[in-house]
Amino acid sequence: MSTQQQEPESQESPQDPEMKGTESPQQRRLKEKEEGMVDEHAEEEAEAAGETVHIKVFRYDPEVADKQEPRFDDFHVPFEKGMTVLDAVMYARDEFDSSLTFRHSCRQAVCGSDAFFVNGSQMLGCKTQLSELEQPVRIEPLPHQEVVKDLVVDMDHFYDQMHAVEPYFQDEDTPAASDLEEQRQSPENREKIKMSSRCIWCGACMSSCNIAAGDNEYLGPAAINKAYKFAMDDRESEEIKEHRLRILEQEHGVWRCQTQFSCTEVCPKDIPLTEHIQELKREAVKKNLKFW
Amino acid sequence: MSQSYNRGLIEDFGRWKEFSAGMWAWIFHKFTGWMLIGYLFTHIAVLSSAIAAADGQTMMLAGEQVDAYTGTLQGLESLFIVRVLEVGLLAVAVFHILNGIRLLMVDLGVGLTAQDKSFYASLVLTGVITVASVPTFMAGVGL
Ligand code: SF4
Numbered sequence A: 001m002s003t004q005q006q007e008p009e010s011q012e013s014p015q016d017p018e019m020k021g022t023e024s025p026q027q028r029r030l031k032e033k034e035e036g037m038v039d040e041h042a043e044e045e046a047e048a049a050g051e052t053v054h055i056k057v058f059r060y061d062p063e064v065a066d067k068q069e070p071r072f073d074d075f076h077v078p079f080e081k082g083m084t085v086l087d088a089v090m091y092a093r094d095e096f097d098s099s100l101t102f103r104h105s106c107r108q109a110v111c112g113s114d115a116f117f118v119n120g121s122q123m124l125g126c127k128t129q130l131s132e133l134e135q136p137v138r139i140e141p142l143p144h145q146e147v148v149k150d151l152v153v154d155m156d157h158f159y160d161q162m163h164a165v166e167p168y169f170q171d172e173d174t175p176a177a178s179d180l181e182e183q184r185q186s187p188e189n190r191e192k193i194k195m196s197s198r199c200i201w202c203g204a205c206m207s208s209c210n211i212a213a214g215d216n217e218y219l220g221p222a223a224i225n226k227a228y229k230f231a232m233d234d235r236e237s238e239e240i241k242e243h244r245l246r247i248l249e250q251e252h253g254v255w256r257c258q259t260q261f262s263c264t265e266v267c268p269k270d271i272p273l274t275e276h277i278q279e280l281k282r283e284a285v286k287k288n289l290k291f292w
Numbered sequence B: 001m002s003q004s005y006n007r008g009l010i011e012d013f014g015r016w017k018e019f020s021a022g023m024w025a026w027i028f029h030k031f032t033g034w035m036l037i038g039y040l041f042t043h044i045a046v047l048s049s050a051i052a053a054a055d056g057q058t059m060m061l062a063g064e065q066v067d068a069y070t071g072t073l074q075g076l077e078s079l080f081i082v083r084v085l086e087v088g089l090l091a092v093a094v095f096h097i098l099n100g101i102r103l104l105m106v107d108l109g110v111g112l113t114a115q116d117k118s119f120y121a122s123l124v125l126t127g128v129i130t131v132a133s134v135p136t137f138m139a140g141v142g143l
C-alpha cells in the first residue's frame, strides 16, 4: 500500500475562507465530523497494535460464470493511520484479489471517479477516513446505477443528464477573434457561482436522490447545479439565460426536486445543491410570472 | 459492455441506512398527504348521509328514531376506534400543514440551513398539539 497520505479534508475545512457567512448544512456536517470523529491518538494506537479493518466489498462479475450472482467478499486490511476507504480497497486488490475492480485516479477528491456507497451512504472513497466508519465497513457500488463489475457502475445516464444542460459557456456576443478581450466577471458574481463550480461529476448526489431513482428523465441535482453555474454567470447574455431556464423548467427539470436535501448532504464538494435548485425554481417562476 | 447488474429499486432502497431529516420529511409529507386524501373520501361518504336524511330516511340509534345523518354521525362518534382515528387525523393534518409551511420556506430560500431543525420542530409541535387534543376528542366516548 502506498505510504503517501493526503489530507483531503483540509481542503474542505469549515474555516475555508470561501465559505464565510451563515453556516451551511455542509459546513455543519463537516464540523460534526471533525468534532466527533478522527481521534488521532486512537488511530495511532490501533496502528501500533497491528489492528486490521474488516471491509465487506460488493462483488459481481458478469464474465465469470460462478461470480454472476452478486455477493460480498470480506477482507481484513492492516490499519494504517490516515487510511481511507480507497486505500483499503486498493490494499485488498493488491494483496488479496487482483480481480477486485473499482475506479479511482487522483486520490484527492478531485477526479470524482471513486464515489462508493459506504455503510449506507454515498461518499468518495479517497476522502473518507476508515477510522470514521463503523466496522465491518460495507463498500458497495453507487445505488440506482447499473453495476458493470464489482464497484464500477455505468455512468452513461449521469453523463447524458450532465450534457443535456449544455455545460459550456455560451455567449452570442463573443468578440471576434481579432479583437478578443477579457471577459471579466465581477467578484460578486464569482462569489455567487463559486460553490456550484466545484462539481467533480462524481454522481454521488444523483445516486442519493430518490426522485432521480424514480424518474429516469429527471435532470438530477448535478446537472441542475451545472446549469446554475452558467445561468447565474453574468457573462452570458440574457437570451442564453432564458434558453437555459427553458431547459430547466421542463417537466423533468427543476420542478421534480422535492427538497429531500439528500444530494446536498452527500455531495463531497459541499455544494448547496438543493439551494441552487430552489433558486432556479424561483428564477423560472419570475420569468413566467405575468400580471395581466 | 457485455452485461450489467441492475439492483432494482427495492434492492437499492433495502440497502439504505442513512435516512436524513429531509428524506423523512418527504416520506411523512407524502404519507400524510395520502391519508388526508383518504379521509376526504370518508368525509364525503359520511356527509352524504345528509342526502338520505333530507329524503326523510331515519334510523334507530339507542332505541331512538333519528334521521339518517344524525344517526350516522352519532353512531360513529360513539365508537372508541373512531375517536382514536380522529386524534390520528389531527396529527396527520397538523404535520402536513407545518411541514407544508416548512416546504414553502425552503422554496422561498428562507432558512435552508435549518431545514432539518424545522422538520424536528414540526414533529415536536405535532406531538404536543396531538397530545393536547386527546381530552377533547375522547370526551364522553363510550368504551
Ligand atoms: S454535485 Fe457534488 S455529489 Fe453531485 S456530482 Fe457534483 S460533486 Fe458529485
Ligand code: FES
Residues within 6 Å of the ligand: A104, A105, A106, A107, A108, A109, A110, A111, A112, A113, A114, A115, A124, A125, A126, A127
Ligand atoms: S480518486 Fe479522484 S476523487 Fe477519489
